[in-house]
Amino acid sequence: MDETSRKDRCKAEMEAARSFRKEVPEIVNQLVETCNRTDCFNHVGPEPIPSRETVIDIIHRMNRILYPGYFLRTRVDEFNLSYYFGQEATTLYEHLSEQITHALRHDCIRHNLACVQCEERGQQTAITFMRELPRLRAILATDVRAAYEGDPAAGSYDEIIFSYPGLFAITVSRIAHQLWEAGVPLIPRIMTEYAHSITGIDIHPGAHIGESFFIDHGTGVVIGETTVIGDRVRLYQGVTLGALSLPKNAGEQLRHKKRHPTIEDDVIIYAGATILGGDTVIGARSHIGGNVWITESVPPDTKVFMKKPELIYKEKSD
Structure with a gap:
């Protein structure tokens, strides 16, 4: 490509860039207009x-x-x-x-x-x-x-x-x-x-947590707003201390009520366990096994675990 052709190409590219840039003010006007609408969120004031x-x-x-x-x-x-x-x-x-x-x-x-x-x-x-x-x-x-x-x-x-x-x-x-x-x-x-x-650990600031609290590994742990946790409690990864699913439009009615479980002193909750509901109490010194789903209270000094699954071993075929 000779010098004249290169210059012509550069001029064409600059003109194209200018034409695109000219669209920016109109986009800005449209963005400003969205701030006057009630269906968009902004903090302008x-x-x-x-x-x-x-x-x-x-x-x-x-x-x-x-x-x-x-x-x-x-x-x-x-x-x-x-x-x-x-x-x-x-x-x-x-x-x-x-x-x-x-x-x-x-x-x-x-x-x-x-x-x-x-x-x-x-x-x-x-x-x-x-x-x-x-x-x-x-x-x-x-x-x-x-x-x-x-x-x-x-x-x-x-x-x-x-x-x-x-x-x-x-x-x-x-x-x-x-x-x-x-x-x-x-x-x-x-x-x-x-x-x-x-x-990766989601703890709502409203949750009450006692002393000597330990989260091992931690990824995927969720602790809801009205959770109460006693002293010397240990959680493993993937544990959820959550609320039961809410009926439609019930959010305002339950906003300031107890929706999440109570975990008493010296409880251990293993990986993947889900414990739901504001009336659910896990009694002191209980152990909750991995991957269990609990929506009712557990008495103190109780072990809760899943029934051992049946494992099937098959030789690899060629």
Whole structure:
């Protein structure tokens, strides 16, 4: 191809690109128009909204406070520990109080609620939450020990803190539950759904979970909003603590009622088990076998398991 032909081709390509680009303003106009329709969702208006990115950053900041020294590039020792906590806690308070304020104000304006002094309440809620950090550290320590005692593959506490998805999901759940109990909108669900996306473990922030809780492997675990879990409970992958299927239009009637099971102390639930219903109670010290389906209560000190299936062995034919 000679020089003139190449130039002509380049001009044709640029003109084609220009003609396509000219369509963008009309597409923009159509997108703007969709924001005026009631059948599309958007957040266009003066009210603030929490930042998902900042909430995720808050999770990681809390992780650095709850497990000091683990998630840093620098060393923490007895000489800089107070400085370390001071820096982390101050920044956490500023970001957390701001995001809680945004969440409260968003609900207030969007739903036309009575004024609750969002900024002051956001600051009060944040500092009240932070007062609970020492208690949260103590409870999470029981979870770490439960993981070590319940998993022979665990080489050390450090390995569990650094790498176990179950512990990360439980940590985020305990943080989010504290905010949920304080009446903070949006943020607890952002937190737990972030952990869900990372670990495959779906724990609603409304679930009440006792100490020394261990999720082994974890992928596919689902724990519903009104679940109550006692102390020293162990779950394996694929366990569902869920609600029974709802009749049509029953969602509003059951929204604030107990829909998910209660698991009492020292229960072990093996992989793939499904336990459903707000009236279902798994009694203390019971063991629930893999792949069972339970919709009725189980007495304490009971083993529930599937009847051993019949296996058929056939020689391979040539």
